Amino acid sequence: MKQELQLKLQAYVDGELPDHEAGEVSELLAQDTEVRGLVSELKNTRAALAGFEADIKLPENREFYWSKIEREIQRFEKAETAVSPVSIFAAWRRFLIPASAIAALVMGVLMVGRQVGHEGAHRGPETETTFADSGAFTYRDYASGMTLVWLSYPAENDLLETNPGNRLD
Amino acid sequence: MKDKFSGAFLLWRVALLLLFATFAGRCAQTNELKFESQLIWATNDKQSPNPKHKDVEPEIRKKLDELPLKWKSYFEVNRKQFSIAKGAASKVAMSEKCGIDVKDVDGKKVEVALISKGEAVWTRTQPLPKGEILILSGNAPDKTAWLITLKRIE
Numbered sequence: 001m002k003q004e005l006q007l008k009l010q011a012y013v014d015g016e017l018p019d020h021e022a023g024e025v026s027e028l029l030a031q032d033t034e035v036r037g038l039v040s041e042l043k044n045t046r047a048a049l050a051g052f053e054a055d056i057k058l059p060e061n062r063e064f065y066w067s068k069i070e071r072e073i074q075r076f077e078k079a080e081t082a083v084s085p086v087s088i089f090a091a092w093r094r095f096l097i098p099a100s101a102i103a104a105l106v107m108g109v110l111m112v113g114r115q116v117g118h119e120g121a122h123r124g125p126e127t128e129t130t131f132a133d134s135g136a137f138t139y140r141d142y143a144s145g146m147t148l149v150w151l152s153y154p155a156e157n158d159l160l161e162t163n164p165g166n167r168l169d
Numbered sequence: 170m171k172d173k174f175s176g177a178f179l180l181w182r183v184a185l186l187l188l189f190a191t192f193a194g195r196c197a198q199t200n201e202l203k204f205e206s207q208l209i210w211a212t213n214d215k216q217s218p219n220p221k222h223k224d225v226e227p228e229i230r231k232k233l234d235e236l237p238l239k240w241k242s243y244f245e246v247n248r249k250q251f252s253i254a255k256g257a258a259s260k261v262a263m264s265e266k267c268g269i270d271v272k273d274v275d276g277k278k279v280e281v282a283l284i285s286k287g288e289a290v291w292t293r294t295q296p297l298p299k300g301e302i303l304i305l306s307g308n309a310p311d312k313t314a315w316l317i318t319l320k321r322i323e
Binding site: 097098100101102104105107108109111112136139141143144145146147148149150151152 | 180181183184185187188190232235236237238283291293295298300301302303304305306307308
């Protein structure tokens with residue numbers, strides 16, 4: 001069935017056709033079962049819709065009701081576009097708060113590092129001076145944090161008492 | 170907005186806490202360096218002929234065993250604790266004939282001088298962080314040895 005005929009049948013069901021066209025459709029209805037079926041279906045649908053719409057009553061007239069919805073939509077659109085851009089202060093604050101916190105952290109870490117470095121692993125240059133003899137050697141054990149210096153001077157008797165049993169006193 | 174800044178504020182709090190702890194730690198630091206020094210006699214004899222001598226502490230003994238020293242016994246002859254102000258020096262007599270002169274250098278290093286018969290015969294300047302030990306040593310009669318340990322306590 002052509003769409004044009006379908007539309008004509010719809011208009012017929014709605015009572016919108018002029019008399020001569022309505023007469024043509026009536027003839028068709030008498031001859032064509034397919035046309036009859038479609039018109040019957042359209043009538044049933046119209047009846048169902050008409051019954052459903054009967055319960056919905058707008059508090060105001062149709063135009064005023066839809067104009068209210070339109071105004072609400074326009075109001076939301078304006079509110080979205082009217083969101084003010086981020087102020088310079090807020091932008092700076094957004095940048096400065098984490099930046100200054102990181103700077104403070106870095107400062108703290110550096111201070112702790114200096115403290116630890118002073119106390120711990122960062123060792124400055126080591127100098128050694130032997131006035132009488134250069135025969136000293138140095139052994140450094142980093143694991144146990146010990147430095148052993150073996151001196152060939154002073155001579156063995158210079159530092160110690162030599163009486164047996166009374167040494168080193 | 171609040172959510173965006175909550176992480177940053179948390180970071181700030183951590184940073185402030187760290188700074189406060191650091192400053193508190195620095196303020197709590199004393200202006201004195203504390204040391205402990207021992208005069209030790211190293212020998213292969215099991216016992217010292219001097220009854221005043223006693224075995225060195227296990228901690229020192231363990232550290233001495235880690236060094237390339239050959240002796241079987243180490244006896245503590247004398248032990249002294251002393252402290253020096255930052256930038257100052259202190260002479261410590263370890264026996265009648267020997268001692269050490271310890272001087273703080275710039276708060277970063279110590280200058281240690283070995284004193285023999287009242288005169289400095291050897292000096293060494295090095296960092297000595299807390300817990301580290303500097304050992305001066307040399308030959309003593311009868312194939313024994315003397316050791317002077319200098320340990321930074323604080």
